[in-house]
Amino acid sequence: MQPTTAEELAHLAQELELVPGAKLNEAWSELGGHNVPIDELGSLLLRRELLSAYQLERLLRGDRRGFYYGTAKVLYQVGAGAFARVYRAVSTVDGGTLAVKVLRARYNADAEKCKAFRREGEMGRLLRHPNIVAIEDVGQEHTSSYITMEFVEGQTLRELVKIRGAVDLVRGLDLVIQMAAGLEYAHRRGVTHRDLKASNVLISSLGKAKLVDFGLAGIDADTGDKALGKVEHPRTIDYAALEKLSGMKDDGIRSDVFFLGTLGYLTLGGAPALVESRDRAVRADPRRFTTIVPLGTRNPALPRDVIEVVSRMMHLDPLERWQTVTDAKRALEQVFEKYSGEAAVAAATPASAAATAPAALPDGGDHPKAVSRGSLMLVERAGRAQQTLRDFFTKLGYKVLITENPQRALSRFSTTPIPADGIVLSAQSLGEPAVEAFNKLTSDPFFSQVPAVLLVGQRQEALAERATVDARRKVIATPFHTRDMARLLAEILERVA
Numbered sequence: 207m208q209p210t211t212a213e214e215l216a217h218l219a220q221e222l223e224l225v226p227g228a229k230l231n232e233a234w235s236e237l238g239g240h241n242v243p244i245d246e247l248g249s250l251l252l253r254r255e256l257l258s259a260y261q262l263e264r265l266l267r268g269d270r271r272g273f274y275y276g277t278a279k280v281l282y283q284v285g286a287g288a289f290a291r292v293y294r295a296v297s298t299v300d301g302g303t304l305a306v307k308v309l310r311a312r313y314n315a316d317a318e319k320c321k322a323f324r325r326e327g328e329m330g331r332l333l334r335h336p337n338i339v340a341i342e343d344v345g346q347e348h349t350s351s352y353i354t355m356e357f358v359e360g361q362t363l364r365e366l367v368k369i370r371g372a373v374d375l376v377r378g379l380d381l382v383i384q385m386a387a388g389l390e391y392a393h394r395r396g397v398t399h400r401d402l403k404a405s406n407v408l409i410s411s412l413g414k415a416k417l418v419d420f421g422l423a424g425i426d427a428d429t430g431d432k433a434l435g436k437v438e439h440p441r442t443i444d445y446a447a448l449e450k451l452s453g454m455k456d457d458g459i460r461s462d463v464f465f466l467g468t469l470g471y472l473t474l475g476g477a478p479a480l481v482e483s484r485d486r487a488v489r490a491d492p493r494r495f496t497t498i499v500p501l502g503t504r505n506p507a508l509p510r511d512v513i514e515v516v517s518r519m520m521h522l523d524p525l526e527r528w529q530t531v532t533d534a535k536r537a538l539e540q541v542f543e544k545y546s547g548e549a550a551v552a553a554a555t556p557a558s559a560a561a562t563a564p565a566a567l568p569d570g571g572d573h574p575k576a577v578s579r580g581s582l583m584l585v586e587r588a589g590r591a592q593q594t595l596r597d598f599f600t601k602l603g604y605k606v607l608i609t610e611n612p613q614r615a616l617s618r619f620s621t622t623p624i625p626a627d628g629i630v631l632s633a634q635s636l637g638e639p640a641v642e643a644f645n646k647l648t649s650d651p652f653f654s655q656v657p658a659v660l661l662v663g664q665r666q667e668a669l670a671e672r673a674t675v676d677a678r679r680k681v682i683a684t685p686f687h688t689r690d691m692a693r694l695l696a697e698i699l700e701r702v703a
Contacts, residue, residue, distance in 0.1 A: 208268035212247040213240050218265055222273055225256045252587060253639060255611050258282050259587050260293075274298075275306045275352040276343045282589060289313070290323070294357060304342065305358070309351040320351050327353035329420045333397065337388030339408060339418040355418075360411045361605070363469065364404035369603055372476030372505055375512065377413070379542040382470040382516075384415035386535040389462060392420070393531055398458030401442045402465035404472055411605075444480070447490045452524050460524045463534055467519025470538075474512065475504035479520065495522060512541050579603040580627035580699060585615045585643070587635040595632070602692055612636060612643035619647075619656055628657035628699055633669050634684065641669050644681075648674040657698035659691075 209215040216233075219225040233250050234240055248266065251257040257265070260282040264272055273280055278295035284305070285292040295304045307327075313319040327344030330353075334340060343354040363381075367373070373381065385407060389399060399406075399420060406419045445461050454460070471479040479498050483489055498520070502513045515537045521527040528534035582604045586592045596606045607626055609615050618625045629647070633640040644660045647653040660681045662670045673681050678698050682691065 209244065209266065212237075212242050212244045215244050215247055215265060216240075218268075218270075219251070219257065222265075222270065224261055224265070224273060224279075225251065229254075229256050252610065253613075255614065259589050259592075259610055263589065271348055271350075275308065275347045275350070276345050276354055278304045278306050278343075278354050280306060282592075289319075295354070303357040305355050307353040307355065311350070314349045314351070323351050323353070326420060327355075329397070330355070330418075333392055333395065333420065335388050335391040336414070337384045337416055338391065339416045356416075358408040358410050358414075358416055360409050362405045363407040363409055363415070363473065365600075366409050367404070367472055367476060369600060369605070373473050375474070375508065376542065376546050378470075378473045379512070379538060379545070381409065381413075381415045381473055382466075383535060383538045383542060385417060385469055386466060386531055386538060388415070388417040389466060390531045390535055392417075393459060393462070398462050399465075400445055400458060400462070402462055402469065403444075404469060404478070407469060443486055443489050447492065448495060451492045451495055452522060454524045457524055459530060460527055463519055463528050463531055464521075466531065466534065467516055470516040470519065471498075471501055471504075474508055474516065475501050477504060509541070509545065511544070515541055579695070581605040581607065581625075582695075583607045583609065583615055583618070583626040583629045584632070585609055585612050585629065585636065585640065586632040591632065591635060595630070598688075598691075599630070602688070602695070604695075612639045616643055616646060616653070619653060624656065628659070628695065630659045630661065632661045633666055634661060634663045638669065641673050644679065645672075645674045648676055648679050654678075657695075659694065659698070 209218055216225070216230050220227055220230060233247065233254070233256070237246060237250060244266075248257075248262050252259065252262060258281045260280065261273060275295070277298045279298055280293045280295045282294055283291055284294050288310075290307050290309050293306045293308065295306045296302070297304055309320065309323045313323075324344055327341050330339065330341035331344060339358060340356040341353060342356070343352075345352060345354075361369075372378070389402070392399060397420065399417065401419060402417075406417065408416045408418055410416065444465070448461055448464060449455050449457050468479040477499075479501075481488065481494050488494065500513075501516055502508065502510070515534070518526070518537075519528055519534050528537065579602065582599055584592065584595055584599065584606055586595055586608065587610045592608055596608065599606050605626075609618070612631060615629060615631075619629065631640040631644050640660060644658055647656050647658045656678070658679045660670075660673050660679070662673075662681060662683050664683060666683075670681050670683065673679075675681055680694055680698060682694060
């Protein structure tokens with residue numbers, strides 16, 4: 207039943223073990239009693255981080271499910287696909303951060319879909335390597351199938367390259383070697399991935415590459431680890447098309463080598479090797495593989511020997527390809543060693559400069575060209591607004607971190623090194639606390655070097671007037687033009703560059 211009073215909301219939150227009774231008593235004391243509007247209690251629980259916006263939204267709807275999956279307590283959604291949704295969660299056992307992948311409700315009654323989903327988790331749980339996302343639990347909560355896994359703070363390889371373009375030579379080679387290391391481990395256990403693609407590689411904020419989603423993995427009956435058993439499963443249409451073209455059916459190991467090569471091509475070339483499409487006919491078309499733009503043409507600044515290593519990984523003739531991931535990894539390590547010294551830094555500069563040099567902002571157009579411009583911490587409570595703003599700033603070329611609490615954001619900017627180049631506070635959902643945090647940045651000498659933007663709504667003139675602005679802290683009202691926000695950020699971030 208949907209709660210209509212503050213007491214009903216508190217009762218539901220306590221009953222579901224989302225907020226301890228002692229914390230609710232503190233909240234009642236701060237509010238001066240129980241006879242307060244339901245929104246006031248909700249806002250207080252958010253400010254004190256006793257509830258997340260996701261949890262509060264579900265509580266206000268009267269939901270009793272979707273808060274826990276096994277020992278994971280869901281905080282908010284971080285991603286979604288056609289097959290499943292992914293949430294950030296916290297372990298009720300040790301307080302650690304987890305990711306929970308939940309099969310979409312429309313597939314709960316589909317036995318085959320549920321089986322494939324659980325298989326992904328069971329397969330991943332048996333593969334333990336620093337460059338493979340660790341699976342912690344596979345189960346079912348009520349009617350929902352879920353997988354609990356290691357949470358990676360970062361982005362997919364696809365997102366990374368889309369924002370910054372080609373990764374500089376040495377850093378890019380390091381990432382591809384890490385991907386190869388995870389794949390090499392899987393192959394040694396007799397497991398082929400069969401679905402290697404940029405969205406199945408996570409790059410952490412610390413620069414660690416991790417493979418994810420072994421849902422289509424196959425296990426070799428002869429060389430596979432006996433603990434894993436024998437598993438046969440169709441490969442993706444991309445793999446099937448490649449193997450049909452080369453005349454080598456179910457060539458799992460060398461097909462993985464080819465698609466690992468496409469990841470190296472994307473990382474160092476800044477664009478996908480294969481035409482991207484959701485259309486199965488396009489993905490199955492042999493011309494998709496025979497019309498690949500040469501890597502050297504895509505990025506002429508790359509050294510010839512690097513191009514040769516990646517190109518051999520992607521050779522259409524399986525016999526001309528590196529025969530194992532170990533062979534490809536050794537070749538990658540050799541060129542990495544060559545270009546990671548002092549002489550290599552100079553050799554890598556042209557490619558690096560193309561990927562990281564700031565571009566002039568255009569005078570027109572909806573979005574400036576996406577290049578790497580730094581990082582922002584977004585302080586926004588509303589889940590939908592979080593995603594909208596994250597996408598907006600990402601398109602401008604910024605890496606975006608998100609928190610719901612202004613005071614938590616200030617606390618994180620009190621550490622060294624600071625977590626981001628600047629902070630964006632949304633008064634539209636946070637109201638007065640956003641202005642208080644913004645003014646703290648302006649008045650406290652400790653935060654004197656932290657650039658900040660305060661977003662205010664059309665009807666928040668009073669809040670905007672109470673904001674204290676200076677050269678590094680600015681206020682902007684919504685709706686705003688993309689060019690105006692881009693220029694404002696460039697201005698305040700440049701002052702501390």
